[in-house]
Amino acid sequence: MINLIVTIIVGAIIGWVASMIMRTRGGLLVDIVVGLVGALLAGFLFGKGIFTASSFDIVSVLWSLLGAVILLAVFKLLFRGR
DSSP: OHHHHHHHHHHHHHHHHHHHHHTOOOOHHHHHHHHHHHHHHHHHHHSOOOOOSTTOOHHHHHHHHHHHHHHHHHHHHHTTTO
């Protein structure tokens, strides 16, 4: 249970920081989703970035942040005119 809570909190922080970097607004739920999907994207693209409470380190958080920024950049490109 604690792993899930830590993952959600870290995902929210990563999503919030990524939204600040990319200057987007979405809210807490969107930040959580962006942070978690960004971590999965970083894991898929770079083989790094997946974090859990048992394997939590700053490097995986930074890779997850990079994945979240890439995710937001793709969404900004796709939906820029709307």
